[in-house]
Amino acid sequence: MKKKGRATTKTTAATAITSDQMYSIEENGHSEIGMRRFLMMENAGHGISDFIAGKFKNYNLKNKKIVAVCGTGNNGGDGLVAVRHLAGYGAKASVVLLGSPSDIKSEEARLNWGIVEKMDSVEIIFGKEVSDAVRKKIMSADIILDGIFGTGIKREIKEPHASAIDAINNSKKQAYVLAIDIPSGLDPNTGSVYNDKAVRADATITFHRMKKGLVAKGARKYTGPVYVEQIGIPPEAERGVI
Numbered sequence: 001m002k003k004k005g006r007a008t009t010k011t012t013a014a015t016a017i018t019s020d021q022m023y024s025i026e027e028n029g030h031s032e033i034g035m036r037r038f039l040m041m042e043n044a045g046h047g048i049s050d051f052i053a054g055k056f057k058n059y060n061l062k063n064k065k066i067v068a069v070c071g072t073g074n075n076g077g078d079g080l081v082a083v084r085h086l087a088g089y090g091a092k093a094s095v096v097l098l099g100s101p102s103d104i105k106s107e108e109a110r111l112n113w114g115i116v117e118k119m120d121s122v123e124i125i126f127g128k129e130v131s132d133a134v135r136k137k138i139m140s141a142d143i144i145l146d147g148i149f150g151t152g153i154k155r156e157i158k159e160p161h162a163s164a165i166d167a168i169n170n171s172k173k174q175a176y177v178l179a180i181d182i183p184s185g186l187d188p189n190t191g192s193v194y195n196d197k198a199v200r201a202d203a204t205i206t207f208h209r210m211k212k213g214l215v216a217k218g219a220r221k222y223t224g225p226v227y228v229e230q231i232g233i234p235p236e237a238e239r240g241v242i
C-alpha cells in the first residue's frame, strides 16, 4: 500500500547515504544541535507504528498479534518504541529480545526497555537462544517487526540471530513482516547478505535518508518497497557530512 507522502525507492536512490554518514548525522544532531538520540528513536518507532496502524482501516489493530523481534542495539530500541505505540492501538503486542536486558547497549534503548517492562499490555520474552516458545510466538504472529539489526550489522550472523531470522522468514505465509531501517542481515552499504541470512521483509522503513545498501542490485527481495521516514533530525545536522 503506498502511503501518501512517503518517499519510495525510485525517488530517493540518488540521495542514498552510507551507515557511517548516518552515524555522523545522528552524532551532529545529538551533540551539536541537541536533537537527542532518544527523541530520534521515539520518532523512528512512531513512524513504524503509524505505518502499521495506517495499513488497517481506521487504525484499528484490535486483537492483531504483533511481535517485535529486537536485538540489543538501537534497532531493537526502535522496535521497543513501535510496540509501545501499537499497544495503544489495541494490538496484542509482544517483544522478543534476543539476549538479556543487561546486554542492551545504549541509554536510549534501556530507557525504552524500562517503559515496556512496566506495561502489562506488552508481553515480553527474552533469552540468548530462540526457544520453542519464541519460535511459536513468531510463527503465530499476524505482524512482525524486524528490529534485530539495522546499520550496526557487522560480521557473520550466529545464534540466536540466525534462528530468529529463519523463524521470521518461515512465518511469511501468515505474517506481514516490516523491517525497521534495514532488513536484518543486509549490509546497509553494499546490500550484500551475511552468510545468506537476511530477513525477507514485505516492506522496509528506513530513517532520515535512503541507505545505499537498500537500493543495491538484488536488495529488493529482502527490502520489499522501501519508505523513507523523517525522524526529526534537523537538515543542519548534515553539514560537513553530505
Ligand SMILES: NC(=O)C1=CN([C@@H]2O[C@H](COP(=O)(O)OP(=O)(O)OC[C@H]3O[C@@H](n4cnc5c(N)ncnc54)[C@H](O)[C@@H]3O)[C@@H](O)[C@H]2O)[C@@H](O)CC1
Pocket (backbone or CB within 6 Å): 026, 037, 040, 041, 044, 071, 072, 073, 074, 075, 076, 077, 078, 105, 148, 149, 150, 151, 152, 153, 154, 155, 156, 157, 158, 161, 180, 181, 182, 207, 231
Ligand atoms: N543511534 C541513533 O541515534 C539512532 C539509531 N537508530 C536505530 O539504530 C540502528 C543502529 O543501532 P546500533 O548502532 O545500536 O546497531 P544495531 O542495532 O544495528 O545492531 C545491534 C548490535 O549488534 C551487534 N552486531 C553487529 N553485527 C552482529 C552480528 N553479526 N552478530 C551479533 N551481533 C552483531 C553490534 O554490536 C550492534 O551494536 C539503526 O539501524 C536505527 O534502526 C534510530 O533509532 C535513529 C537514531
Ligand SMILES: [K+]
Pocket (backbone or CB within 6 Å): 075, 146, 147, 148, 149, 150, 179, 180, 181, 182, 183, 184
Ligand atoms: K532491522
